[in-house]
Amino acid sequence: MMLKKTLLAATTAVLASLAAGVVHAEPAKPECIAPAKPGGGFDLTCKLAQSGLQEGGFLKAPMRVTYMPGGIGAVAYNTVIANRPAEVGTIVAFSGGSFLNLAIGKFGKYDENDVKWLAAVGADYGAIIVRADSPFQSLKDLIDATKADPGKVVYGAGGSVGSQDWMKSALVAREAGVNYRNMRYVAFEGSGEAMTALLGGHVQAYSGDASDAAAHIGGGRIRVLAVLARERVPGLENVPTAIEQGYNVDWTIARGYYVGPKVADADYQWWLKTFDTLLASPEFDKLRAERGLFPFNLTGDALTAYVQKEVTRYRELAAEFGLTAK
Missing domain, CATH: 3.40.190.10 (Periplasmic binding protein-like II)
Structure with missing residues (x-):
């Protein structure tokens, strides 16, 4: 109820946009694909969207979480691009590991420019x-x-x-x-x-x-x-960082969602506006913290630029470690 009250302004914003002639297309069958078996980070990311969007009243229909394991995201990435590119209700979870796999060619012929990056909602x-x-x-x-x-x-x-x-x-x-x-x-x-x-x-x-x-x-x-991490993290305050122990390693993992490359712009914009509103909510901060994630908010063009930068960095890292890039 708290989240619905806090986000009541979202409904007002949607109505104002409709009055201005902006098309919004709430998906009738929302789905989040977790590109692994249940129980891991992809599952956590999808369930965060499920909770936030449903409790916030953004979706009339319940969002289902489906699992598509294989290649640490490769099967889902290829399936969405090749077979389900225009599904307006389907979002797919990604992590920083997805960027690394893209960098070293583990997603096959597709690269970071073949999907529409939607929102990063947290970091691990x-x-x-x-x-x-x-x-x-x-x-x-x-x-x-x-x-x-x-x-x-x-x-x-x-x-x-x-x-x-x-x-x-x-x-x-x-x-x-x-x-x-x-x-x-x-x-x-x-x-x-x-x-x-x-x-x-x-x-x-x-x-x-x-x-x-x-x-x-x-x-x-x-x-x-x-x-x-650079500093100790909430919930694990008693655990020293690797840096504190003399090993200069910082591995930040962004988590979020992308959609298929042929999703119509009106539908993509609906998702963007929805996530922008959701991410601004203190109630969403609580949902994110409950899942052990930390604030990391990027959507649309800003996220796309971040992804491109990270994939480039990972390609350089892959070369240092002798991993094959395609």
Whole structure:
């Protein structure tokens, strides 16, 4: 109710726009595609949109969340562009890892210019996580063990070698003077599977996200060795950053949505205006914080420029690590 009251002005704005001749096209069948299995960051991103848009009264019809795993976003990206390019009600979740995969050619023939970037609604940060009963009490302990025997310490994360999660651990290893090529790494389809593997003892460390850690740390089953941010983050104030521990690694992960390349401009503008209003709401700040995300608001042209800049940066990083760009 609070969110509906706060956002009552949105209805007034819509009516004023209609009076001015601006076309708005609220989708009849809203859908958010999470490009992985349930339980990870993409799922979290879609459910944030679902809660914000429905509780804010922006959507008459309920928004469904569907799952399209494969290639850490590649299957969804290719499907939307090739087979569902004009679906007005479909938004697709992205993360900073999507930019990295675009940079190294993992999305096939399509690049960052083949979709319409809609809105970034929050940010997350990388985190190095172990089980609560792990012998590694600090990031230095983990790095020292990896340096002593790179094949003995098994790292797991959502994505193959060259993915965002792999880059987190590789960057930390490189900072510590460890040859990242000798690291033992197990890839999973999404962060949910990777966390399950960690809790099951199948991997010794998980290079994931701070939001994943925040969601599990209360249960006493994990320990976060480091957050890959410039400063300590809310909810994990007792966890030192990698920078504090002498490893200069900052990995910020933007989260948001894109739509298909042939979505009509009137429909795209409806989504833009809706997200601009939603992001200005203090109630949305609360919903975002509940999901372990931090403010990071960009829409439309500003987001498109940010994406292009990030993909360029990742292409340079990929070249440094010898990853193949297409």
